[in-house]
Amino acid sequence: MAADHEYSATTRSIMVAVRPFYVDDQSSPEDGQFVFAYRIRIENHGDETVQLRARHWRIIDGLGRLQEVRGAGVVGEQPVLAPGESFEYTSGAPLTTPSGIMGGSYQMESAGGETFEVQIPTFSLDSPHATHTIN
Secondary structure, three states: OOEOOOEEEEEOOEEEEEEEEEOHHHOEHHHOEEEEEEEEEEEEOOOOOEEEEEEEEEEEEOOOOEEEEEEEOEOOEOOEEOOOOEEEEEEEEEEOOOEEEEEEEEEEEEOOOOEEEEEEEEEEEEOOOOOOOOO
């Protein structure tokens, strides 16, 4: 399970870094099931405490089909990040194609009650079974 690349984006001093993985032992290419995992690190480089309230994912498979996922928090938590703190978690996404892309946003709330969106960088999901084409 080797990491391909780390992607990162910063919004309002909140940095989100993503490292996607292909999970070979959970995938079944002959059955059209390709499982990907991703490790996310959220760092608060600002001077205010924030809480992650919700997530919004846009997952596009290799055929261009869009799936949107919305929900409260991440991995059952709504972490609070004081200045200088970070939070890491691992999650996953199954696809029916050997490649795809994901991206989205987190809804954060400041200690003062202001809500704002933080970008999750768009990242590529590539299995060894993907055929790479140059556009």
